[in-house]
Amino acid sequence: MDCVSERSRISSSMASIMYTNAAYFPNHRVYEGHTPGMLNYGCINRVYYAHASVAQDGGVFLSDEWADARAPVDGVQGGLGSLMHLKQKHRHLQVILSIGGGTAAETFPIVAGNALYRDNFARSSLGLVEASGLDGIDIAWEHPNDAKQGQDLVALLAAIRIRLPEDRFILTAALPANQTILQFIDFRAAAAYLDYVNLMAYDFFGSWTSTSGHHAQLYAMNKDEPSGSSAVTYLMSHGFPAKKILLGIPTHGRSFLRAAGPGQHFRGCGGDGGVFEYGQLPRRGTRESVDKRHVAALCTGGDGGFVTYDNVETVQAKAGYCKQKGLAVSHHDRLEGPRFRGYAQAVTWFITDLVKGLFYSDAPADSKDKSRSLIAAGFCTLHTS
Known part of the structure; x- marks a missing residue:
């Protein structure tokens, strides 16, 4: 998707409306040759650097000191150092330290359940934020498992x-983005403290489920299935403002072998642990299609069987949904940099109230083909009428 022709229209609209287009940058990506300097900050105004670790006494510390603070990255030391350098160049850029991730699932309940540990967590988080010049923190507990943990x-x-x-x-x-988990949290109370909830509207189906399904569907096939829209509706109906919700876009697909579509039994999964990065999709020898009713992309056949994911068309639809609902933005799980150069470089970011948008799960997994870039597609749709 080429956004160059949209530059003047985007620039003229920025003063009156602004959407957050955020992305997670996992620190392990520096070992694969991806760096924060490769990202296009004409399309992104917030980066979540993932993940810092948390000790059982609440202490917060860098999970990989070499990657975070010592490795040569973009001419400076560490991924965090690179982002701090980039903040000086791109004044609109916000950098958030994401704390936790999958490895912290056992530690967070211990810390959150003890008043002294909670205060230690807050103190040590403040120390890291101030020492690094960060703009804040993201709690990636992933996730409370009962009402006590929700409290x-x-x-x-x-x-x-x-x-x-x-x-x-x-x-x-x-x-x-699953009501079986969200039900444990008092969102009216949480809204008093949180600026945003990053709603991970993906991984609804995978190797752990009994049947195949659209893993990032915006609308469910039946009332018992999770979906992005049902999670948004749940939060809003429980007192959490739409303007504080960031809708997540996955930059990976889920594979189901010997299945030809959703709702089918399957035998194993292709890819790496059942996952293909978006840049690897559609699979060779397959034809990509879109389930418009449920807002999900797919390809069938080849070495992936039935593979479900987001593409440019579905991201455009989800960005449109965010604008209708008044959501804060989208976040992308994976950020890929060089491919975004040339997009909206003339845009001036206006630092106003951010009132609608998306996030992406891991930027380096996006497509190298500019016409298939999820992050660029989301940005252009959010900022054009």
Whole structure:
């Protein structure tokens, strides 16, 4: 998708409306040759650097000191160092430290359930944020498993806000877009502390489910299935403002072998642990199509069987949904840099209230083909009428 022709229209509209287009940058990506300097900051205004670790006493520390602070990255030391250098060049850029991830699932319940540990978490988070010049933190508990843990999450957010006041720091939480998990959290109370919820509207189906399904569907095939829209509706109906919701876009697909579509039994999964990066899709010898009713892309056959994912068309539809709902933005799980150069370079970012948007799960997994870039597609749709 070529956005160059849209530059003048985007630039003229920026003063009146602004959408957050955010992305996670996993620190392990520096070992694969991906760096923060490769990203196009004409399309992205917030980067979540993932992940810092948390100790059982609440102490927060860098998970990979070499990658984060010592390795040569973009001419400076470490991935965090690169982002801090880029912040000086791109004044609109916000850098958030994401704390936790999958490895912290056992630690967070211990920390959040103890008042002393909660305060230690808040204090050490503040220390890292101030030492690095960061704009805030993201809680990637992933996720409370019962009502007690849900209450503890809100208590942790309250403790953090004492040390990281809202007039100085951004506080977000990444949560699965599944009502079986969201039901444990008092979102009306959480809204008093959180700037955003990063709603991970993907991984609804995978190797762990009994049947295949669209893993990032915006609309469910039946009332018992999770979906992005049902999770958004749940949050809004439980007192969490739409303008504080970031809808997640996956930059990976899920594979189901010996299945030809959703709702079927399958035998194993292709790819790496059942996953193909978006840049590897559609698979060779297959034809890509879009389920418009449920807003999901797919390809069938080849070495992946039935593969479900997001593409440019579905991201455009999801960005349009965000604008209709008044959501804060989208976040992309994976960021790929060089392919975004040339997009919207003339745009001036206006730092106003950010009131609609998307996030992406891992930027380096996006397509190298400019016409298939998810991040560029989301940006252009969010900022054009």
